[in-house]
Amino acid sequence: MSETAQFVIEQYTAGFLSGWYYENSSLPTAKCFQIEVNGLVVGVGETSIFRQDLKNAGYGDGVQAFRIFIDDKLVEYGKLALRLRNQSGSYAAGNTFEFTREEPNITLALRNRDPLNLHFDVLGDKEKLSSRIQINAGNKVLHLQSTQSSVKTGKINIPAPIELMDGVERLITIGLEGSSRALWQGHITFYPVVSSREKLTSAHPAHRQIGINAQSSYRYESLQLQLAQSSSLEAIKNIQLAHKVVNEGWENRCEFPQLALPKADSPLVSVVIPAYNQFAITYHCIASLILAYNHVSFEVILADDCSNDRTNEAEQYIEHLQICRNDSNLMFLKNCNKASQMCKGEYIVLLNNDTEVTSHWLDELVSTMTLHSQCGLTGSKLLNQNGSLQEAGGIVWSSGKPWNVGHGDNPNKPEYNYVRHVDYVSGASLCIRRDVWTQVSGFNEDYAPAYFEDTDIAFRVREAGYSTLYTPSSEVFHFEGLTHGRDINVGVKQNQVINQTKFARRWVDAVQHNGHESIENLQQEKDRNIQKRVLVLDFTVPSPNEEAGAYAAVQEIKLMQSLGCKVTFADYRFLHMGELTTDLQKMGVEVLHAPFYTSVEQMLTQRLPEMDAVYITRYYVAQKFVDRIKSINPALPILFNNADLHFLRELRAAQTEQQKTKARDQELEICQKVDAVLCYNAVEHAVISSHITEKLNYHITPWVLNEKTKGPEFSLRHGISFLGGFGHKPNIDSVIYLAEKVMPLLLSERPDIKLNVYGSKMPPELKKLDCENINIVGFAANLDDVFHQHKVFVAPLLSGAGIKGKVLEAMAYNLPCVLTDIAAEATGLSDQISCSIANTPETTVEKIIELYDNEKLWNQYAAAERKIVTTHYSASNARERFADIFASVGVFVDVKNMHSSN
Numbered sequence: 047m048s049e050t051a052q053f054v055i056e057q058y059t060a061g062f063l064s065g066w067y068y069e070n071s072s073l074p075t076a077k078c079f080q081i082e083v084n085g086l087v088v089g090v091g092e093t094s095i096f097r098q099d100l101k102n103a104g105y106g107d108g109v110q111a112f113r114i115f116i117d118d119k120l121v122e123y124g125k126l127a128l129r130l131r132n133q134s135g136s137y138a139a140g141n142t143f144e145f146t147r148e149e150p151n152i153t154l155a156l157r158n159r160d161p162l163n164l165h166f167d168v169l170g171d172k173e174k175l176s177s178r179i180q181i182n183a184g185n186k187v188l189h190l191q192s193t194q195s196s197v198k199t200g201k202i203n204i205p206a207p208i209e210l211m212d213g214v215e216r217l218i219t220i221g222l223e224g225s226s227r228a229l230w231q232g233h234i235t236f237y238p239v240v241s242s243r244e245k246l247t248s249a250h251p252a253h254r255q256i257g258i259n260a261q262s263s264y265r266y267e268s269l270q271l272q273l274a275q276s277s278s279l280e281a282i283k284n285i286q287l288a289h290k291v292v293n294e295g296w297e298n299r300c301e302f303p304q305l306a307l308p309k310a311d312s313p314l315v316s317v318v319i320p321a322y323n324q325f326a327i328t329y330h331c332i333a334s335l336i337l338a339y340n341h342v343s344f345e346v347i348l349a350d351d352c353s354n355d356r357t358n359e360a361e362q363y364i365e366h367l368q369i370c371r372n373d374s375n376l377m378f379l380k381n382c383n384k385a386s387q388m389c390k391g392e393y394i395v396l397l398n399n400d401t402e403v404t405s406h407w408l409d410e411l412v413s414t415m416t417l418h419s420q421c422g423l424t425g426s427k428l429l430n431q432n433g434s435l436q437e438a439g440g441i442v443w444s445s446g447k448p449w450n451v452g453h454g455d456n457p458n459k460p461e462y463n464y465v466r467h468v469d470y471v472s473g474a475s476l477c478i479r480r481d482v483w484t485q486v487s488g489f490n491e492d493y494a495p496a497y498f499e500d501t502d503i504a505f506r507v508r509e510a511g512y513s514t515l516y517t518p519s520s521e522v523f524h525f526e527g528l529t530h531g532r533d534i535n536v537g538v539k540q541n542q543v544i545n546q547t548k549f550a551r552r553w554v555d556a557v558q559h560n561g562h563e564s565i566e567n568l569q570q571e572k573d574r575n576i577q578k579r580v581l582v583l584d585f586t587v588p589s590p591n592e593e594a595g596a597y598a599a600v601q602e603i604k605l606m607q608s609l610g611c612k613v614t615f616a617d618y619r620f621l622h623m624g625e626l627t628t629d630l631q632k633m634g635v636e637v638l639h640a641p642f643y644t645s646v647e648q649m650l651t652q653r654l655p656e657m658d659a660v661y662i663t664r665y666y667v668a669q670k671f672v673d674r675i676k677s678i679n680p681a682l683p684i685l686f687n688n689a690d691l692h693f694l695r696e697l698r699a700a701q702t703e704q705q706k707t708k709a710r711d712q713e714l715e716i717c718q719k720v721d722a723v724l725c726y727n728a729v730e731h732a733v734i735s736s737h738i739t740e741k742l743n744y745h746i747t748p749w750v751l752n753e754k755t756k757g758p759e760f761s762l763r764h765g766i767s768f769l770g771g772f773g774h775k776p777n778i779d780s781v782i783y784l785a786e787k788v789m790p791l792l793l794s795e796r797p798d799i800k801l802n803v804y805g806s807k808m809p810p811e812l813k814k815l816d817c818e819n820i821n822i823v824g825f826a827a828n829l830d831d832v833f834h835q836h837k838v839f840v841a842p843l844l845s846g847a848g849i850k851g852k853v854l855e856a857m858a859y860n861l862p863c864v865l866t867d868i869a870a871e872a873t874g875l876s877d878q879i880s881c882s883i884a885n886t887p888e889t890t891v892e893k894i895i896e897l898y899d900n901e902k903l904w905n906q907y908a909a910a911e912r913k914i915v916t917t918h919y920s921a922s923n924a925r926e927r928f929a930d931i932f933a934s935v936g937v938f939v940d941v942k943n944m945h946s947s948n
Contacts, residue, residue, distance in 0.1 A: 053065070060226075067110060097111045179229075180222065180223045181207060219231050268404065291333040292334050295330065299329070310366075313344050316393070339405040344395075347389065349385035351376055378496035378499075382396055392481075397522075402523040415479065425516055426474075427462070435462060436453060438518065443563045458642075460636055465634045471516060474522070485510055486503060497541045499545075577940060578937055592825070606661070609929055647674065664687075665686075685720065686716060718738060724745050766800070771807060772808050783887075791888065839864070841863065862903075862907035864882045875914070
């Protein structure tokens with residue numbers, strides 16, 4: 047051992063030994079060693095932790111520290127000395143660490159656990175719990191907790207650290223700070239979603255079973271999906287073989303059984319896999335492509351860069367594989383450019399050969415392009431082999447230096463799971479429109495042979511007028527370093543440093559305002575192309591296909607995004623609602639949910655400082671948040687959307703005087719505490735103004751109606767329809783009114799006219815109303831079924847407040863309506879001009895028959911609805927009004943440069 051070798055133990059606590067070891071040699075930076083006690087090895091480790099103080103003191107590059115677990119159960123009690131043996135077998139002379147191993151007088155026994163906590167019984171002398179409990183996973187301290195209450199109770203409850211809530215099993219060690227002994231060890235898995243399975247199921251669960259994030263679960267899911275869709279024995283055998291190959295891995299593979307890719311004569315996507323030798327890795331990657339379930343059609347082009355192993359005969363092992371084979375070694379960048387000339391698809395996907403894809407990875411890359419029309423480039427969430435996060439998009443700092451966002455973190459954190467604008471995405475899994483690829487001339491060959499070509503093309507795509515979006519729902523495992531290694535001093539990796547300089551010079555103007563490298567600033571700096579940040583609070587994640595209010599909530603979020611706002615959404619229960627949550631995330635909304643956020647106080651304390659405004663819907667939600675928001679930041683503007691005036695609805699529903707007064711007082715109190723009050727109609731504004739003498743900042747909330755496809759002509763339609771979410775009592779009352787008062791009269795006059803009742807959350811008492819001229823349908827997944835098939839829409843609402851989303855949808859579909867005054871309120875419809883108003887059963891029957899038989903009147907109403915929708919309910923009109931609303935509370939956006947949320 048060199049005379050300059052040093053071995054220093056700084057701490058031995060909770061079973062872990064910490065210190066540093068330096069040896070001045072030509073060996074690699076990481077020094078492997080063993081810790082011995084009386085000739086027994088009780089721990090192994092390496093110097094893998096960077097410390098600035100060691101670097102400043104001249105100890106190499108500073109990566110000289112370690113923290114390893116010591117299994118002291120192997121040795122006797124009493125005074126002992128630790129010794130270090132280096133990788134050459136020599137001891138660090140004169141460097142020992144003495145300690146006393148006492149007989150245990152206290153330990154922990156795991157009593158039970160729940161999704162968020164571990165519950166232990168304290169066994170032994172509880173008075174010894176005089177220090178803090180320390181929780182360790184691997185070589186990291188994740189949690190420190192006081193033991194004061196445990197001394198009396200003999201029990202201790204330990205909350206699961208957020209870092210562990212990722213579905214990955216780990217060895218957890220628990221000990222007392224300052225004591226060498228570990229009190230408990232065990233393998234534990236905490237999951238990233240704690241909503242009950244029933245809650246997830248009722249909220250339309252997504253294609254992945256949320257809460258499981260181990261590599262094997264992705265493979266099993268793919269196998270399930272593929273087998274459910276396979277129609278032939280040959281296809282099933284191929285999928286089973288692909289599953290077997292992927293499970294076996296690429297290491298030491300000698301046999302390569304015949305596999306078959308799906309045949310695609312006119313593929314939507316062309317997947318290009320550049321490869322040079324290492325056929326076992328490439329074979330594994332292609333097997334995962336076969337196994338992973340996707341709806342989109344695709345071809346696979348293997349770009350063989352003059353390999354001399356089985357890669358040069360890959361088509362013999364994999365049927366339907368397209369080959370682009372080079373006569374000489376072009377290296378990565380030029381190899382990709384050449385192979386792209388073979389692509390037939392509308393989209394080109396570049397995929398590293400050292401990857402394993404998952405089900406729907408390709409669907410999601412493409413659907414992000416479809417959902418966001420200005421998008422030209424998308425990239426996957428990259429996962430390490432152990433399931434931790436490798437990259438959630440990339441950021442380039444003002445220095446020109448790129449960072450992988452979230453590297454090593456929990457991939458399930460809300461911060462990494464929404465579509466967002468990024469500086470670049472990794473070329474390990476990158477999707478680009480073929481026309482955009484052609485427009486920017488592919489990878490810039492100035493960066494040949496490799497490195498920074500993926501960063502550069504994202505900047506050129508943006509320069510051409512397209513966006514680059516990170517797509518977290520496309521998940522790909524990347525076994526980093528298998529292709530080119532990790533040492534930047536040898537091979538192709540040498541170009542990494544050279545090309546960084548080229549890139550920084552080329553794009554100096556584009557990155558000058560991108561901030562300075564900082565872990566603290568990363569979470570905010572990672573969000574690109576935003577002007578403001580808005581926290582949106584509601585009672586639940588919106589379900590726009592079920593309720594008009596939820597539809598409105600989504601449209602309002604889109605309007606904020608169109609003004610350049612990053613939207614962060616939370617409901618006060620912090621529930622992950624399956625597909626409803628992921629739908630928001632795909633829109634680009636950050637959704638805060640348990641177990642990462644579990645209380646109003648925690649969420650506001652952590653996230654409120656970054657916000658420019660808070661937008662709250664419903665007064666009972668505002669009650670939970672407003673006072674605390676004002677106490678944290680009195681100057682932060684709060685916009686309150688009352689959704690509908692609850693006490694007005696209760697007044698109309700003939701509630702008790704006590705109920706009406708309580709609702710009125712609570713709602714008006716909120717109106718006086720906030721900075722802007724939004725209502726959907728002028729009637730509600732007038733009611734609020736009549737109760738509050740001081741001048742409030744009132745606004746009419748704009749409503750957006752999307753353009754619909756043209757429906758069948760008058761003569762091809764039949765029946766009448768009603769639509770409503772039956773979690774809303776006025777809709778139940780309307781159907782009962784129709785069934786008991788209207789439809790019996792209509793049956794006697796026109797038995798051929800049948801009522802069709804659609805809606806979510808249908809209660810049992812309504813299902814019983816199904817009869818000769820009433821068809822109780824239930825939930826309608828596609829609103830075309832509600833509005834395109836029938837001649838007349840009826841909405842005899844007797845109570846309620848706010849604007850009626852069901853009526854607006856009928857207008858968007860240009861379906862003429864028969865309404866009560868309450869239903870028509872604030873819609874812009876007028877009796878005998880654009881709709882028929884009927885407030886009694888007899889008049890309702892009369893107006894239904896008139897409209898059902900009179901094609902001229904039907905066309906008149908349809909044309910009038912079309913004009914109202916175009917004039918008052920367009921997205922552009924709503925965007926301008928929303929900009930004015932935010933400006934009224936001092937939140938200004940650059941309206942001239944407003945961009946569509948798409």
